[in-house]
Amino acid sequence: MAELLSYGFMQNALIAAVLVSLAAGVIGTLVVLKRMVFISGGVAHTAYGGVGLAFYLGVNPVLGAVTFSLLASFLMGYIQRQTRQRQDTLIGVMWAIGMAIGIIFADMTPGYKADLMSYLFGSILAVTKTDLWLMLGVDILVIALVAVFYKELQATAFDETFARVRNLPVDLLYLILIALIGLAVVMLMRVVGLIMIIALLTVPAAIGTLFLKNMRHIMWLATGLSLVFTIGGLVISYFFNLTSGATIILFSGVVYLIALVVHRFCQRCPK
Amino acid sequence: MLDHIHKNNYLVEINQLNAGYNHDIVLSDINLTINPNDFIGLIGPNGGGKTTLLKVVLGLLAPQSGTIRVMGQSPQEGRRHIGYVPQFTVFDHDFPITVEEVVKMGRLSGKRLFQSFTKEDHDIVQEKLAWVDLLEHKDRALRELSGGQRQRVYIxxxxxxxxxxxxxxxxxxxxxxxxxxxxxxxLHMINQRGVTILLVSHDLNVISIYVKSVACLNRDLHYHGEKEITKEMLQATYRCPVELIAHGLPHRVLAEHKEGR
Known part of the structure; x- marks a missing residue:
C-alpha cells in the first residue's frame, strides 16, 4: 500500500478522486432530486463528439469535451423546457449522434487512438497535473454557485411553480445547474469514462436520498460515498489488475444494491 | 402588507378575459373581481378551466385577450402578494426535505436572492407552523407525514x-x-385573520358550508359575489339539468351554517 502511494500517478489519482467526488456528490444530488439523470447521460455521450473533433483537430480533448458538453447541456435544457412532448426522444437522438460524431472523427484521425478509449472507459491513473487544476477550478465553481443559490436551487427542485410565483429566477437557476452538470460530466469522464458517468453521478446521491431527509446532508454523504467508491474501486482494480473505471462503478453498484436491501428492511428509515 | 394602499381596491380584477393553450380556448369572457376579506369557492367540472384561471391569476399563463390586475399590478408583479397552494399531485412526495424547510420556502423571493434567512423569517415560519398545528412536527421529513398533514405544510x-x-x-x-x-x-380561521381566500374545488357540498361566496366555472364564469348557488348557475356550469335537493335549497342549506363556523 505504501509502495502504491509512492507513485506519482497514484498520488494524482487520489487527489483526482477527492476533487471528482466533491462535484459528483453536490451536482449528483441535484441531478437525482431534479430527475435529470437521463439528460446528464445525454450530455456525457454528446461530449464524446467534442473529444473526437478535438483529436481530429489536434487540440486538447478536454477543450472539445467542455465545448460539446456545455452546448449539449444548453440544448438539452432548452428541449426539456420548451418542448412539451418527446423530450426523451430528442435527448436520446442527440445522445447517439454525439457518440457517432466522436467515432467518425476518430476514424478520420490518422495514427494511434488508444487515448480515445480512456474517454469512454476512464483512466483515473492517467490524470495529469493540468487535469487536477481544471478539476479544482470546476469544484470551486460548483461549490460557490451551489452555496450561494442553495435555498433557491432546493426550492426549484422541490416545486418549480411555487418558486416561479415567488419570482425566483427559475430559468437562470436551471441554466446554471445544467452548465454545472456539463462541467461535472467532463470531469467525471476522466475518472470513470463517459459511458459510466451516470452511475457515479447518481448512485452516491441515490443512496443518500434513501436514508437522509435533508439535501445538504445528502450532498455530504454523496461526496463521501463517491470518495469511497473511487478510491475503493481504484485499490481493488490495482490488486486484481482490472479496469479502474469499471471497477469503481461495479463497486458502487454493489453498495447501492445493499443499501436498497437495508433500506427495505430498516424500520426507522424514511420510506 | 400593503392593505393601506389597496384598501378600497380589488385584490384581483379580471375583465373580458380569454385564455387557453394554442387554439384551445379554456376560459371565455371571464369577469371577476375579488374583494378584500372574501372567501370565494370556485367550483366547476374537471377540465372546466379552474386550474387555468389560477395560472392566469398567478401570471404563469398569459391571457389571449382581456385584462387582469393583481393588487392593481400585472400578475407577475402582484403575485408576490399571493400565497399559492398547488394541487397535491404536483409534488414529489419522496423529496428529502423537512417540514420547516418547506415552510421556509415561503420566505424566498426574487428580491432577496443573496440574503440569508433572518430572525424575522424564522419567527414568521414558526408562527405559521403553529397556525397549521405542525410546530411539533417541524423537524420531521415531509415524506413521513400523512396526506392531510402535508397539505397543511403547503398551506x-x-x-x-x-x-x-x-x-x-x-x-x-x-x-x-x-x-x-x-x-x-x-382556512376559516385564516380568513378571519384578514387573508382573502380563493378556493378551487370540485366538492360542491363542502365548499358551500365554509365559503362566503361561490363562483361556478366551466369555460365561462358565473359569479354574483354571493353565497347562494342558483339552479341556473349550476345548470350553466355543468351543462346538464341539475336538481337541487330540497325546495328553496340554496338559501336554506347555504345560510344554515353561516354562523356556526
Whole structure:
C-alpha cells in the first residue's frame, strides 16, 4: 500500500478522486432530486463528439469535451423546457449522434487512438497535473454557485411553480445547474469514462436520498460515498489488475444494491 | 402588507378575459373581481378551466385577450402578494426535505436572492407552523407525514409569504374526512385573520358550508359575489339539468351554517 502511494500517478489519482467526488456528490444530488439523470447521460455521450473533433483537430480533448458538453447541456435544457412532448426522444437522438460524431472523427484521425478509449472507459491513473487544476477550478465553481443559490436551487427542485410565483429566477437557476452538470460530466469522464458517468453521478446521491431527509446532508454523504467508491474501486482494480473505471462503478453498484436491501428492511428509515 | 394602499381596491380584477393553450380556448369572457376579506369557492367540472384561471391569476399563463390586475399590478408583479397552494399531485412526495424547510420556502423571493434567512423569517415560519398545528412536527421529513398533514405544510408555506390572497387548488383532494374538516376549519380561521381566500374545488357540498361566496366555472364564469348557488348557475356550469335537493335549497342549506363556523 505504501509502495502504491509512492507513485506519482497514484498520488494524482487520489487527489483526482477527492476533487471528482466533491462535484459528483453536490451536482449528483441535484441531478437525482431534479430527475435529470437521463439528460446528464445525454450530455456525457454528446461530449464524446467534442473529444473526437478535438483529436481530429489536434487540440486538447478536454477543450472539445467542455465545448460539446456545455452546448449539449444548453440544448438539452432548452428541449426539456420548451418542448412539451418527446423530450426523451430528442435527448436520446442527440445522445447517439454525439457518440457517432466522436467515432467518425476518430476514424478520420490518422495514427494511434488508444487515448480515445480512456474517454469512454476512464483512466483515473492517467490524470495529469493540468487535469487536477481544471478539476479544482470546476469544484470551486460548483461549490460557490451551489452555496450561494442553495435555498433557491432546493426550492426549484422541490416545486418549480411555487418558486416561479415567488419570482425566483427559475430559468437562470436551471441554466446554471445544467452548465454545472456539463462541467461535472467532463470531469467525471476522466475518472470513470463517459459511458459510466451516470452511475457515479447518481448512485452516491441515490443512496443518500434513501436514508437522509435533508439535501445538504445528502450532498455530504454523496461526496463521501463517491470518495469511497473511487478510491475503493481504484485499490481493488490495482490488486486484481482490472479496469479502474469499471471497477469503481461495479463497486458502487454493489453498495447501492445493499443499501436498497437495508433500506427495505430498516424500520426507522424514511420510506 | 400593503392593505393601506389597496384598501378600497380589488385584490384581483379580471375583465373580458380569454385564455387557453394554442387554439384551445379554456376560459371565455371571464369577469371577476375579488374583494378584500372574501372567501370565494370556485367550483366547476374537471377540465372546466379552474386550474387555468389560477395560472392566469398567478401570471404563469398569459391571457389571449382581456385584462387582469393583481393588487392593481400585472400578475407577475402582484403575485408576490399571493400565497399559492398547488394541487397535491404536483409534488414529489419522496423529496428529502423537512417540514420547516418547506415552510421556509415561503420566505424566498426574487428580491432577496443573496440574503440569508433572518430572525424575522424564522419567527414568521414558526408562527405559521403553529397556525397549521405542525410546530411539533417541524423537524420531521415531509415524506413521513400523512396526506392531510402535508397539505397543511403547503398551506403554512403559502402563509409564510404573508399573502393578501391565498389561492388553493383542490386542497382537500386525496385527504381523509377528518383532515378535510381540519383544513376547512383552518382556512376559516385564516380568513378571519384578514387573508382573502380563493378556493378551487370540485366538492360542491363542502365548499358551500365554509365559503362566503361561490363562483361556478366551466369555460365561462358565473359569479354574483354571493353565497347562494342558483339552479341556473349550476345548470350553466355543468351543462346538464341539475336538481337541487330540497325546495328553496340554496338559501336554506347555504345560510344554515353561516354562523356556526
Amino acid at each position: 403554512a408555506r403559502a402563509l409564510a409569504t404573508e399573502p393578501e390572497l391565498l389561492l388553493l387548488d383542490e386542497p382537500t383532494i386525496s385527504v381523509d374526512y377528518d383532515s378535510r374538516t381540519k383544513i376547512y376549519d383552518l
